[in-house]
Amino acid sequence: xxxxxxxxxxxxxxxxxxxxxxxxxxxxxxxxxxxxxxxxxxxxxxxxxxxxxxxxxxxxxxxxxxxxxxxxxxxxxxxxxxxxxxxxxxxxxxxxxxxxxxxxxxxxxxxxxxxxxxxxxxxxxxxxxxxxxxxxxxxxxxxxxxxxxxxxxxxxxxxxxxxxxxxxxxxxxxxxxxxxxxxxxxxxxxxxxxxxxxxxxxxxxxxxxxxxxxxxxxxxxxxxxxxxxxxxxxxxxxxxxxxxxxxxxxxxxxxxxxxxxxxxxxxxxxxxxxxxxxxxxxxxxxxxxxxxxxxxxxxxxxxxxxxxxxxxxxxxxxxxxxxxxxxxxxxxxxxxxxxxxxxxxxxxxxxxxxxxxxxxxxxx
Amino acid sequence: xxxxxxxxxxxxxxxxxxxxxxxxxxxxxxxxxxxxxxxxxxxxxxxxxxxxxxxxxxxxxxxxxxxxxxxxxxxxxxxxxxxxxxxxxxxxxxxxxxxxxxxxxxxxxxxxxxxxxxxxxxxxxxxxxxxxxxxxxxxxxxxxxxxxxxxxxxxxxxxxxxxxxxxxxxxxxxxxxxxxxxxxxxxxxxxxxxxxxxxxxxxxxxxxxxxxxxxxxxxxxxxxxxxxxxxxxxxxxxxxxxxxxxxxxxxxxxxxxxxxxxxxxxxxxxxxxxxxxxxxxxxxxxxxxxxxxxxxxxxxxxxxxxxxxxxxxxxxxxxxxxxxxxxxxxxxxxxxxxxxxxxxxxxxxxxxxxxxxxxxxxxx
DNA sequence: ATGAAAGCGCTAACAG
DNA sequence: CTGTTAGCGCTTTCAT
Numbered sequence: 134x135x136x137x138x139x140x141x142x143x144x145x146x147x148x149x150x151x152x153x154x155x156x157x158x159x160x161x162x163x164x165x166x167x168x169x170x171x172x173x174x175x176x177x178x179x180x181x182x183x184x185x186x187x188x189x190x191x192x193x194x195x196x197x198x199x200x201x202x203x204x205x206x207x208x209x210x211x212x213x214x215x216x217x218x219x220x221x222x223x224x225x226x227x228x229x230x231x232x233x234x235x236x237x238x239x240x241x242x243x244x245x246x247x248x249x250x251x252x253x254x255x256x257x258x259x260x261x262x263x264x265x266x267x268x269x270x271x272x273x274x275x276x277x278x279x280x281x282x283x284x285x286x287x288x289x290x291x292x293x294x295x296x297x298x299x300x301x302x303x304x305x306x307x308x309x310x311x312x313x314x315x316x317x318x319x320x321x322x323x324x325x326x327x328x329x330x331x332x333x334x335x336x337x338x339x340x341x342x343x344x345x346x347x348x349x350x351x352x353x354x355x356x357x358x359x360x361x362x363x364x365x366x367x368x369x370x371x372x373x374x375x376x377x378x379x380x381x382x383x384x385x386x387x388x389x390x391x392x393x394x395x396x397x398x399x400x401x402x403x404x405x406x407x408x409x410x411x412x413x414x415x416x417x418x419x420x421x422x423x424x425x426x427x428x429x430x431x432x433x434x435x436x437x438x439x440x441x442x443x444x445x446x447x448x449x450x451x452x453x454x455x456x457x458x459x460x461x462x463x464x465x466x467x468x469x470x471x472x473x474x475x476x477x478x479x480x481x482x483x484x485x486x487x488x489x490x491x492x493x494x495x496x497x
Numbered sequence: 498x499x500x501x502x503x504x505x506x507x508x509x510x511x512x513x514x515x516x517x518x519x520x521x522x523x524x525x526x527x528x529x530x531x532x533x534x535x536x537x538x539x540x541x542x543x544x545x546x547x548x549x550x551x552x553x554x555x556x557x558x559x560x561x562x563x564x565x566x567x568x569x570x571x572x573x574x575x576x577x578x579x580x581x582x583x584x585x586x587x588x589x590x591x592x593x594x595x596x597x598x599x600x601x602x603x604x605x606x607x608x609x610x611x612x613x614x615x616x617x618x619x620x621x622x623x624x625x626x627x628x629x630x631x632x633x634x635x636x637x638x639x640x641x642x643x644x645x646x647x648x649x650x651x652x653x654x655x656x657x658x659x660x661x662x663x664x665x666x667x668x669x670x671x672x673x674x675x676x677x678x679x680x681x682x683x684x685x686x687x688x689x690x691x692x693x694x695x696x697x698x699x700x701x702x703x704x705x706x707x708x709x710x711x712x713x714x715x716x717x718x719x720x721x722x723x724x725x726x727x728x729x730x731x732x733x734x735x736x737x738x739x740x741x742x743x744x745x746x747x748x749x750x751x752x753x754x755x756x757x758x759x760x761x762x763x764x765x766x767x768x769x770x771x772x773x774x775x776x777x778x779x780x781x782x783x784x785x786x787x788x789x790x791x792x793x794x795x796x797x798x799x800x801x802x803x804x805x806x807x808x809x810x811x812x813x814x815x816x817x818x819x820x821x822x823x824x825x826x827x828x829x830x831x832x833x834x835x836x837x838x839x840x841x842x843x844x845x846x847x848x849x850x851x852x853x854x855x856x857x858x859x860x861x
Numbered sequence: 862a863t864g865a866a867a868g869c870g871c872t873a874a875c876a877g
Numbered sequence: 878c879t880g881t882t883a884g885c886g887c888t889t890t891c892a893t
Contacts, residue, residue: 167886178864183888193862208665213642215582215886219869223578233623234608236600244598247625256639259597259623261611275620278577301572389809415809422814445753445779450786531870542880547872557878579870582885 166209175203186211217280226255226471227281229272231262231288231351235386236415238441238460239287239310245464246285253472255282262288269295277302283471288353289313305474307467311353312486319474321466321485325353328456328489329360332410332438335491337368341408341436344370344378347395347420349412351385357440358382361410379403387412392419393426400427407435408497414439414446414455421449421496436497451495458489530573539567550575581644590619590835591645593636595626595652595715599750600779602805602824603651603674609828610649617836619646626652633659641666647835652717653677669838671831675717676850683838685830685849689717692820692853693724696774696802699855701732705772705800708734708742711759711784713776715749721804722746725774743767751776756783757790764791771799772861778803778810778819785813785860800861815859822853 172182177196185192185200192200203209217223230243247257260276262269269292276284277298283305290296290308299306299317306318311325336344344365348358362378365371373379381398383391392411396419399406411417417439424431431437431451439446442457466485473480536546541560549556549564556564567573581587594607611621624640626633633656640648641662647669654660654672663670663681670682675689700708708729712722726742729735737743745762747755756775760783763770775781781803788795795801795815803810806821830849837844 168888169886179887180864180889181862184863187888191862196862208662210638210641210662212644212886214578214587214644215869216888217869218579218582218871218886219888221869232608233597233611234604240598244596244625247597248627251631256622256624256643258620260620261608263612267615274574277574279620280576280578298572298574388812390812393812418809419812422812426814445782448752448754448757448783448786450790532872533870543870544872544880545878548879551872555878560879576870579885580872582870582887583872585885 166207168209168211170207171200171203171209174207175199221280223280223282224255225258225279225281226250227258227260227276227279227284229260229262229276229284229286232386233259233261236443237386237413238443238458239463241460242309242464242467243287245461246468249465249468249472253468268292270298273298277304282475283307285309285467285471290317291352305471307470309463309467311356316484319467319470319480319483321463321470321487323458323487323489324360325356326360326363328440329357329362329410330364331489331491332456333361333364333368333370335438335497336365336408336410336436337370339436339497342370343372343403343406344408344410345399345403345406346378346380346410347392347399347412347416348380348382349385349387349416350382354385354387354412357412358410373403379406383412383416387416389415389419389422392416392421393423394419396420396423409435409437411437411439414441414443414453417453417455417496418445418449421451421453425450432495432497438491438497442492446492447494449496454494454497455492456489457492459487463487530571532573532575534571535564535567535573538571539563585644587644587646588619589622589643589645590614591622591624591640591643591648593624593626593640593648593650596750597623597625600807601750601777602807602822603827605824606673606828606831607651609825610832613829613832613836617832632656634662637662641668646839647671649673649831649835654681655716669835671834673827673831675720676848680848683831683834683844683847685827685834685851687822687851687853688724689720690724690727692804693721693726693774694728695853695855696721696820697725697728697732697734699802699861700729700772700774700800701734703800703861706734707736707767707770708772708774709763709767709770710742710744710774711756711763711776711780712744712746713749713751713780714746718749718751718776721776722774737767743770747776747780751779753779753783753786756780756785757787758783760784760787773799773801775801775803778805778807778817781817781819781860782809782813785815785817789814796859796861802855802861806856810856811858813860818858818861819856820853821856823851827851 168179168182172179175182181192181196182200185197189197213224250257269290273295285307287310289311296317308316308320309322311322346358346361348354365378371378379399379402381395409420411420417437420437424435429435439453439455442455446453446455470480532543532546536543539546545556545560546564549561553561577588614621633654637659649671651674653675660681672680672684673686675686710722710725712718729742735742743763743766745759773784775784781801784801788799793799803817803819806819810817810819834844
């Protein structure tokens with residue numbers, strides 16, 4: 134953890150000059166307005182000032198007025214870092230996401246969660262896991278170092294060490310977007326293997342014979358692929374030369390191009406494919422586009438199914454058949470669980486499977 | 498419709514004795530391992546333990562060993578909240594974004610920034626502004642309450658009050674993705690009006706006569722639209738019944754559907770449109786799709802230009818002509834500026850226009 | 862309803 | 878190289 138060198142702290146008198154430091158010249162540390170200043174200006178004790186801000190009902194009307202005025206006059210902004218130290222309540226919820234720069238469905242869950250937490254007075258600290266960049270244990274440690282009051286994960290940590298660390302904190306932890314038999318604490322998600330298997334059955338029921346898959350190289354994407362392939366085998370739909378399901382695997386986060394390339398690759402290997410399961414809607418959109426460019430009729434010649442039911446899925450040509458996950462509900466539910474625990478309320482179902490649903494549109 | 502499990506599965510307890518804090522009942526605050534404990538176990542003073550962790554080069558080899566062992570034995574995780582209080586260095590950089598759940602181009606900038614800050618030992622605290630949900634002044638206050646060491650904004654705050662607050666902190670502030678004559682502090686972006694004007698000229702040079710626009714109802718989207726419309730007027734390309742440019746405005750964040758609807762709406766108003774400027778690539782993709790569905794030849798009958806050069810732009814059918822912004826560079830540059838200031842190094846250019854470029858592909 | 866004292870866990874600023 | 882002494886700004890606790 135290389136850091137810049139510590140800079141000297143200049144102590145300026147603070148409030149004497151009302152207006153701004155010429156930017157760039159001299160960044161004054163004049164965030165010296167503390168609760169003590171407010172109290173002094175208001176003519177009350179620090180404690181009364183503190184109470185006026187956090188539990189106004191315990192303070193006389195008059196004191197309240199004077200403190201409020203003092204706050205306005207001084208431009209006081211409470212220091213939550215200091216408050217948190219003593220009270221052991223940081224007001225922070227950590228959320229660890231795989232990545233942010235992508236059109237992944239889980240962003241909706243994060244969004245919903247953020248809102249729920251914000252409404253409850255917590256701030257969310259979002260951290261990118263980066264699909265394998267920094268080590269999980271170090272990441273978890275750096276997050277815990279901020280003393281969040283709870284931790285929400287999109288996905289499941291692989292490293293047993295990191296999981297142990299999480300558990301060791303005794304903090305409420307919610308893992309989401311996945312199912313596992315050994316959650317760290319709470320869990321709200323769905324089975325990715327079941328998703329894959331359902332898609333295989335979906336194709337089977339509609340008479341498709343030659344299935345193929347574009348998989349995403351990321352834990353949950355691989356689970357979906359595995360579920361799809363296994364079920365296809367079971368149904369006797371593994372028909373490539375090696376009695377397998379032709380599969381093309383791409384990096385995450387997924388891009389449309391990978392769908393185009395993937396379909397092209399799969400067709401060159403096995404031209405008679407009639408059903409394609411895509412790891413994400415974005416890939417499916419690429420595949421749809423490639424099919425169009427090659428004048429392959431969808432769904433007549435080729436059925437395509439995506440995953441995520443992203444906001445564009447209903448608006449492609451043809452409209453995309455896809456697996457819908459109630460991402461918003463996952464986010465809300467995760468937030469509810471956390472808030473319940475923080476509120477000392479019992480949480481009966483600590484593991485929740487929210488399931489999924491195949492939305493049939495025109496592409497399959 | 499195949500369905501997954503849609504109702505909660507009861508967790509059959511099972512693990513009750515694996516880890517002890519009976520969840521929900523008695524969340525023991527047993528994160529009591531402090532530096533003092535480590536020091537005691539290692540048989541050194543708190544200070545030596547502290548130094549062993551943050552400036553190992555100041556500590557003897559032996560002490561280092563013993564502290565490291567003590568850390569491992571106790572499972573100590575430093576409390577950055579406490580450290581930050583004394584040192585006045587929270588190690589936090591706040592980043593305020595419009596929203597997270599969208600395929601906006603700025604997410605790439607955020608991603609790049611996060612990485613740069615992480616490499617420098619800072620953690621990024623991402624906050625959603627929510628396109629007008631909570632008041633800007635309150636939002637800024639809640640962010641400042643965490644005492645970040647710098648603040649990066651995607652976009653520019655509207656509220657003068659909020660801007661004053663920001664300035665008042667004396668913290669390094671970088672506004673990004675925009676140009677303004679009165680930045681709070683530093684600025685790295687490009688002119689959205691210039692983007693709009695360039696697209697209008699682009700159409701003009703290629704002989705288009707009947708321009709139209711799908712605008713996004715968000716500050717920068719509106720600036721682009723304004724630039725486009727003004728330039729179109731100047732060039733004599735404002736040709737609708739009212740001597741204007743047919744414009745359809747949609748909510749942000751934008752979705753593909755809005756592009757489909759928008760094109761449909763515009764055509765019903767003015768069927769002879771031959772050039773369409775879209776507020777985002779996502780909208781452009783929708784417009785492309787709608788054109789395809791209506792058998793309108795792109796670009797022969799209708800030219801379409803997007804904005805953002807998102808990762809899918811090169812892979813649509815036809816490939817999308819769009820305005821490219823070097824989002825990653827914006828993120829990196831913003832991070833560099835902040836890190837320089839934090840490192841007491843001079844920043845010569847406090848306002849940087851990174852420009853943009855029209856990438857001509859097949860759609861126009 | 863208010864205030865005084867006592868730290869939260871850590872690190873800056875000195876001495877040794 | 879190591880330790881001691883003071884707090885950072887706030888809130889808990891307990892007195893009034």
